[in-house]
Amino acid sequence: MRGAAGAxxxxxxxxxxxxxxxxxxxxxLDAAEANIGRxxxxxxxxxCGLRPHAKAHKSPDLARRQIAAGAVGxxxxxxxxALAFAAEGIDDILVxxxxxxxxxxxxxxRAARELRITVAVDDEENVRDLAARATAAxxxxxxxxxxxxxxxxxxxxxxxxxxxxxxxxxxxxGLMPRGVMGYEGHCIDDPDPxxxxxxxxxxxxRLSEAVxxxxxxxxxxxxxxxxxxxxxxxxxxxxxxxxxxxGSYVLMDVYHQLTTAAFAVALTVRATVISRxxxxxxxxxxxxxxxxxxxxPQLAGIAGETAFVxxxxxxxxxxxxxxxxxxxxxxxxxxxxxxxxxxGAYHVVAGGTVxxxxxxxxxxx
Amino acid sequence: MRGAAGAxxxxxxxxxxxxxxxxxxxxxLDAAEANIGRxxxxxxxxxCGLRPHAKAHKSPDLARRQIAAGAVGxxxxxxxxALAFAAEGIDDILVxxxxxxxxxxxxxxRAARELRITVAVDDEENVRDLAARATAAxxxxxxxxxxxxxxxxxxxxxxxxxxxxxxxxxxxxGLMPRGVMGYEGHCIDDPDPxxxxxxxxxxxxRLSEAVxxxxxxxxxxxxxxxxxxxxxxxxxxxxxxxxxxxGSYVLMDVYHQLTTAAFAVALTVRATVISRxxxxxxxxxxxxxxxxxxxxPQLAGIAGETAFVxxxxxxxxxxxxxxxxxxxxxxxxxxxxxxxxxxGAYHVVAGGTVxxxxxxxxxxx
Numbered sequence: 254m255r256g257a258a259g260a261x262x263x264x265x266x267x268x269x270x271x272x273x274x275x276x277x278x279x280x281x282l283d284a285a286e287a288n289i290g291r292x293x294x295x296x297x298x299x300x301c302g303l304r305p306h307a308k309a310h311k312s313p314d315l316a317r318r319q320i321a322a323g324a325v326g327x328x329x330x331x332x333x334x335a336l337a338f339a340a341e342g343i344d345d346i347l348v349x350x351x352x353x354x355x356x357x358x359x360x361x362x363r364a365a366r367e368l369r370i371t372v373a374v375d376d377e378e379n380v381r382d383l384a385a386r387a388t389a390a391x392x393x394x395x396x397x398x399x400x401x402x403x404x405x406x407x408x409x410x411x412x413x414x415x416x417x418x419x420x421x422x423x424x425x426x427g428l429m430p431r432g433v434m435g436y437e438g439h440c441i442d443d444p445d446p447x448x449x450x451x452x453x454x455x456x457x458x459r460l461s462e463a464v465x466x467x468x469x470x471x472x473x474x475x476x477x478x479x480x481x482x483x484x485x486x487x488x489x490x491x492x493x494x495x496x497x498x499x500g501s502y503v504l505m506d507v508y509h510q511l512t513t514a515a516f517a518v519a520l521t522v523r524a525t526v527i528s529r530x531x532x533x534x535x536x537x538x539x540x541x542x543x544x545x546x547x548x549x550p551q552l553a554g555i556a557g558e559t560a561f562v563x564x565x566x567x568x569x570x571x572x573x574x575x576x577x578x579x580x581x582x583x584x585x586x587x588x589x590x591x592x593x594x595x596x597g598a599y600h601v602v603a604g605g606t607v608x609x610x611x612x613x614x615x616x617x618x
Numbered sequence: 619m620r621g622a623a624g625a626x627x628x629x630x631x632x633x634x635x636x637x638x639x640x641x642x643x644x645x646x647l648d649a650a651e652a653n654i655g656r657x658x659x660x661x662x663x664x665x666c667g668l669r670p671h672a673k674a675h676k677s678p679d680l681a682r683r684q685i686a687a688g689a690v691g692x693x694x695x696x697x698x699x700a701l702a703f704a705a706e707g708i709d710d711i712l713v714x715x716x717x718x719x720x721x722x723x724x725x726x727x728r729a730a731r732e733l734r735i736t737v738a739v740d741d742e743e744n745v746r747d748l749a750a751r752a753t754a755a756x757x758x759x760x761x762x763x764x765x766x767x768x769x770x771x772x773x774x775x776x777x778x779x780x781x782x783x784x785x786x787x788x789x790x791x792g793l794m795p796r797g798v799m800g801y802e803g804h805c806i807d808d809p810d811p812x813x814x815x816x817x818x819x820x821x822x823x824r825l826s827e828a829v830x831x832x833x834x835x836x837x838x839x840x841x842x843x844x845x846x847x848x849x850x851x852x853x854x855x856x857x858x859x860x861x862x863x864x865g866s867y868v869l870m871d872v873y874h875q876l877t878t879a880a881f882a883v884a885l886t887v888r889a890t891v892i893s894r895x896x897x898x899x900x901x902x903x904x905x906x907x908x909x910x911x912x913x914x915p916q917l918a919g920i921a922g923e924t925a926f927v928x929x930x931x932x933x934x935x936x937x938x939x940x941x942x943x944x945x946x947x948x949x950x951x952x953x954x955x956x957x958x959x960x961x962g963a964y965h966v967v968a969g970g971t972v973x974x975x976x977x978x979x980x981x982x983x
Contacts, residue, residue: 273721274719353902354890354944356639376943379944401895406926406928407892527715527717527772528716528771528772528773541983542982544910565673565695565715565983566715577743578716578744579718591910594960597982617960617961
């Protein structure tokens with residue numbers, strides 16, 4: 254876990270009124286829209302497409318705003334998310350992971366009758382299965398060959414394998430090879446900007462090798478996708494990348510603030526003080542409402558130091574006497590994507606009051 | 619995070635068939651029922667009541683089995699859980715935390731018209747608020763004064779404060795002081811059994827002081843509640859404890875297996891291999907389906923070492939060639955209570971096949 258002191262936070266003032274019940278997910282709409290505009294401008298300035306990762310927010314309302322600001326479509330982590338967004342009428346969806354459950358492959362193939370659906374692949378048998386499902390559905394599913402660009406997770410390990418899979422997809426009915434993708438997840442949180450740039454360039458170099466391998470087989474890579482919030486400024490300016498997948502920039506959190514100061518905190522969790530002792534306040538939001546991930550959550554708007562994060566509680570040291578039982582506080586989460594999926598809806602705040610309620614969709618995964 | 623090697627696990631054989639879609643929460647009913655019987659027998663042998671913590675499973679079906687096996691009622695962590703279980707007809711519910719949101723206090727007070735509801739308190743103003751809500755609802759809410767017995771979270775810090783709050787509750791209409799509670803969460807995962815016992819005895823000693831303070835004011839403590847799965851064998855045998863709150867014993871997980879071998883693993887998450895490279899398999903269940911808590915998840919039933927747990931993925935080193943993309947695996951979660959709330963239902967397995975589907979209730983918190 255990273256983080257502790259609140260010094261690096263620049264939370265917007267999110268709320269002038271109490272929320273009827275807590276824990277509650279609160280979205281500062283002004284801050285989110287400013288973040289959407291900022292990332293769109295960054296990508297456009299580098300001549301790069303932006304396909305925001307919707308796993309970060311799971312909100313069709315935010316996705317529509319991203320598309321209105323110029324995004325070429327959305328990225329999802331799962332078939333469930335893709336189908337939830339497709340049901341909301343959002344088109345051109347990249348599932349940036351392999352899908353190997355027959356039921357999910359079938360559902361994506363059926364969705365591809367109406368919409369443009371692209372899925373990541375890295376395994377020959379899986380490519381054949383996906384082709385069979387698309388053929389059965391009478392649709393064409395796009396595929397991007399995932400290349401492991403240094404993270405050691407999914408993705409083919411050699412450029413030649415990328416070319417072989419793309420050739421296989423080109424030969425099979427039901428599939429359309431569109432290019433390659435990679436994710437430089439091992440560079441994203443490097444706190445040293447110089448090292449982060451050097452390592453990201455090396456990672457994208459591996460994508461270049463895969464693109465060259467595809468091209469040598471007569472398969473141009475129409476799409477080359479990579480990048481996250483922490484590296485978007487670098488990746489969007491590197492050839493051969495055609496689009497970036499950054500997502501967390503819309504909401505932000507303690508973790509992403511450690512590597513980029515370009516985006517404002519738009520997401521907080523509202524909680525109620527349930528116990529206080531000396532300088533310690535204990536609130537009714539713990540890991541089940543804040544997530545328990547990558548960085549410690551921090552109080553927003555008031556000075557305080559995070560003492561602990563338990564399952565249904567978190568504790569903060571504040572000025573003694575500052576808060577009473579029943580008072581509400583706002584908390585910046587450690588890592589937004591694993592906090593959002595714990596809630597059913599956003600309380601959308603503008604001008605200090607709640608103006609709307611937006612569903613969290615595809616919530617399970 | 620604790621744990622890594624699979625050596626200490628004794629997972630039951632949970633599944634002889636594939637689940638239609640993954641990630642899926644799988645409950646081995648035989649193992650869960652054996653665990654329920656074992657803890658009931660342990661408490662009975664020590665002449666202690668058992669009020670199992672339902673936050674661990676969020677399942678009315680399991681709660682009913684616990685009550686049928688002799689439990690005196692259930693414990694919950696939140697008002698939401700209490701109301702969800704009350705709606706299922708489960709009576710005598712202890713909310714083992716302070717409730718400070720007016721809406722929730724009101725809902726609990728209304729539930730107390732029909733059912734026995736008890737809530738933990740540690741703050742004078744909160745006690746007055748709760749009394750006002752109960753009076754308005756025309757009900758009587760039981761209260762246990764929470765005593766901090768060494769964890770430094772909620773609970774009064776001094777025995778005299780426990781007596782003062784109990785006296786206040788006795789004076790106010792709408793409230794019924796029933797005794798005290800504490801939670802020795804700081805002892806639960808002490809890996810040394812001798813140290814764990816010594817520290818647990820010291821913690822319960824602080825509850826004894828609070829009980830003495832109440833008695834000196836003429837308020838006998840009808841209920842003295844403490845204990846978790848890792849200390850239940852100790853706490854249930856110590857005066858003045860009248861009931862224990864253990865919950866995780868029903869399901870078990872890697873974390874609890876580090877401190878007790880008395881209970882079998884009854885909970886797994888079923889996942890599908892989506893990518894493989896040499897000895898590495900990557901499956902479609904990460905922190906959003908397994909939780910990311912207290913201990914690393916481990917493969918069940920096959921030899922393997924956990925390589926990483928990401929947001930939507932986890933990776934395991936297994937015998938090369940052992941698994942193919944599309945194969946399913948079972949995973950023992952690191953910490954059950956923060957895995958269960960990520961799912962909508964249990965796939966209930968008996969005799970190697972899925973025999974039922976049980977809802978997860980009060981799922982948010």
